[in-house]
Amino acid sequence: AQTVTQSQPEMSVQEAETVTLSCTYDTSENNYYLFWYKQPPSRQMILVIRQEAYKQQNATENRFSVNFQKAAKSFSLKISDSQLGDTAMYFCALPRRGSQGNLIFGKGTKLSVKP
Amino acid sequence: GAGVSQSPRYKVAKRGQDVALRCDPISGHVSLFWYQQALGQGPEFLTYFQNEAQLDKSGLPSDRFFAERPEGSVSTLKIQRTQQEDSAVYLCASSLGEGSFSYEQYFGPGTRLTVT
Numbered sequence: 001a002q003t004v005t006q007s008q009p010e011m012s013v014q015e016a017e018t019v020t021l022s023c024t025y026d027t028s029e030n031n032y033y034l035f036w037y038k039q040p041p042s043r044q045m046i047l048v049i050r051q052e053a054y055k056q057q058n059a060t061e062n063r064f065s066v067n068f069q070k071a072a073k074s075f076s077l078k079i080s081d082s083q084l085g086d087t088a089m090y091f092c093a094l095p096r097r098g099s100q101g102n103l104i105f106g107k108g109t110k111l112s113v114k115p
Numbered sequence: 116g117a118g119v120s121q122s123p124r125y126k127v128a129k130r131g132q133d134v135a136l137r138c139d140p141i142s143g144h145v146s147l148f149w150y151q152q153a154l155g156q157g158p159e160f161l162t163y164f165q166n167e168a169q170l171d172k173s174g175l176p177s178d179r180f181f182a183e184r185p186e187g188s189v190s191t192l193k194i195q196r197t198q199q200e201d202s203a204v205y206l207c208a209s210s211l212g213e214g215s216f217s218y219e220q221y222f223g224p225g226t227r228l229t230v231t
Contacts, residue, residue: 004157037222044118044222044223044224044225045158045206045208045222046222047219047220050219091157091158093157096160099160099171100146100163100165100170100171100213101146101148101163101210101212101218101220102160102163102171103148103150103158103160103220104160105157105158106157107155107156107157108156
């Protein structure tokens with residue numbers, strides 16, 4: 001069965017510092033996508049970054065980057081120069097095999113950025 | 116353009132009542148997903164539409180849950196005879212492509228359902 005595990009329920013970081021959120025997953029697929037979504041307190045979930053499994057290069061979007069280790073099935077999110085607006089729940093997600101793209105989400109990590 | 120909208124944002128229902136939750140996807144988006152998010156958990160898939168066709172309803176927890184998208188745009192999730200365990204946030208998401216796991220899903224703000 002496919003699973004997504006986020007082992008850090010809560011994390012905090014000082015403004016302007018760097019933080020890394022962990023995610024491990026399990027799938028038998030060889031080609032797949034992985035996603036990090038952000039859900040601020042207002043609850044509208046937005047995509048932060050996506051990674052294609054067949055690409056060896058780690059994805060980067062401005063201050064957000066991933067460390068994708070395919071063999072280890074690890075997909076961590078690094079946030080550089082943390083800002084107060086980064087305070088949110090962060091979810092790692094994997095499309096379910098054989099589906100139309102419906103996502104399997106981890107339980108999330110609550111990130112608090114402190115001034 | 117406008118994002119995904121959902122209404123109502125909050126709904127309180129007495130146990131046994133029927134509720135209807137509405138989702139307006141982004142115009143032109145073929146795919147529409149419904150998820151259920153319990154407190155402190157990640158969203159869990161309920162059902163998927165490609166245009167007006169409901170292609171996957173494997174996540175619906177019981178036959179009290181019913182969803183439709185009759186004209187391939189607006190979708191309604193209906194819960195009959197609500198139970199306390201139905202209390203959750205119901206999220207709707209749409210995406211441009213059909214049946215592809217590479218397309219970004221755009222989420223609505225959700226409807227928080229509380230069953231008393």
